Amino acid sequence: MVVLLRILHTYKIYRPDIEGGIPTVISCLIQNPEPGISNSILVARRSGTARSFTSDGVLVEAVASLGTVFSMPLAPGYIPAFVRSVRQADVVVHHAPFPLTDAAILLGLPASVALIVYWHADIIGYPRLKRLMGSITRRVLARADKIVVSGATMIERSDALKPYAEKCEVFPYGVDLAYWRTLDATEIQQVERIRQQQPRHVVTVGRLVSYKGLEVLVRAMRDVDAKATIVGGGLLQEQLKRLAAELGVSNRIFFAGVISRSEIKILFHAAQVFALPSVTDAEAFGIVQVEAMATGLPIINTRLCTTAPWVARHHQEALTVPPNDATALAQALNLVLDQPALAQRLGASAYIRATEEFSDDIFRKRMGAVYYDAVRARVVQN
Secondary structure, three states: OOOOEEEEEEOOOOOOOOOOHHHHHHHHHHOOOOOOEEEEEEEEOOOEOOEEEEEOOEEEEEEOEOOEEOOEEOOOOHHHHHHHHHHHOOEEEEEEOOHHHHHHHHHHOOOOOEEEEEEOOOOOOOHHHHHHHHHHHHHHHHHOOEEEEOOHHHHHOOOOOHHHHHHEEEOOOOEOHHHHHOOOHHHHHHHHHHHHHOOOEEEEEOOOOHHHOHHHHHHHHHHOOOEEEEEOOOOOHHHHHHHHHHHOOHHHEEEEEOOOHHHHHHHHHHOOEEEOOOOOOOOOOOHHHHHHHHOOOOEEEEOOOOOHHHHOOEOOOEEEEOOOOHHHHHHHHHHHHHOHHHHHHHHHHHHHHHHHHOEHHHHHHHHHHHHHHHHHHHHHHO
16 A cells, blocks of 8 residues: 555553553544555553553554553653654644653654544643643644544633634534444343343443532432442542442442453443433533444433534434432433333434434545644644
8 A cells, every 4th residue: 555644643551451442533534544554553552661562553652651540641751752652653643641751742753744633621720820821722722734523612712712713623523323233142142141131221331520410420319219320430430339338329339440342342232321410611522322232222411511412413323311309310210210111212313313413434435534634734833
């Protein structure tokens, strides 16, 4: 294959050190690239020594890290690694937020290299860091040739993005729908076994951190006649388990921890409803909703001022409730569990919407066009 564009994706951490929305997006973009496009990835470790490896056929350089502060790796080698890597790139995709990449761009991005800022979310929960980074972020956005966001709401609600709205490209993430919809014979057997054991089953997937609202789900389960499986690891696991014990619902909530994609897929096919009870705008999109929708699951999500409730829309693919409202969450879960016709309608609509809006092929084509637009804009700048 003749390589026309060399794309360097940069972010703070990547698989296998962490799973989640942004690593999933990067993984989707690097698979089956458009002809003429090659990809590489530069990240830091969550903690530990540097390593280079191949993931999905793409070289990943993960620099050493001393640990994390403000959810950011302390990686003194990241900026030098960035300066080396960009010499072999035509386009840098800065998956934001990650302040070390912002600093690296200002210190070492050649004028000839196009810059795309993929604005996944604002810095939320760390107001001092956000203020400190304000002027740096503005300079990086000014340098950007293109800015990509997953929904127009992100531009409208971001003081940083508004001055650069003309640079922004708006389109949703994509996922590998075929993967989530396909079960082998063993997986089908496991799905049937779980359905027989748990005919009323709520599932949620996400890191066990405060903005995911899992405490609200635990509280809601007091009033829901069902079992719930919470998938994911994080600092709040023991706290959530203690809360479940205090509320007397430990026997109905299973903390599955970090499990494989195949195991998550089996849970999606076996469950009756998927819950995304997030409580802050740190939940910018909720890509896991799309993965659940791809299997035909009805969604319960929350009324955030982000793209998340647009992904699965109230009374179309989802029931959307106020954040931090355990009573409303319980009522919505009970409606879906108690009314099979409602669950079937929401789930069928979710399946169709995933197909029409969130295909990985469409996503990569849209992003491929942005790569070339960014390069053309950079040529004009120079």
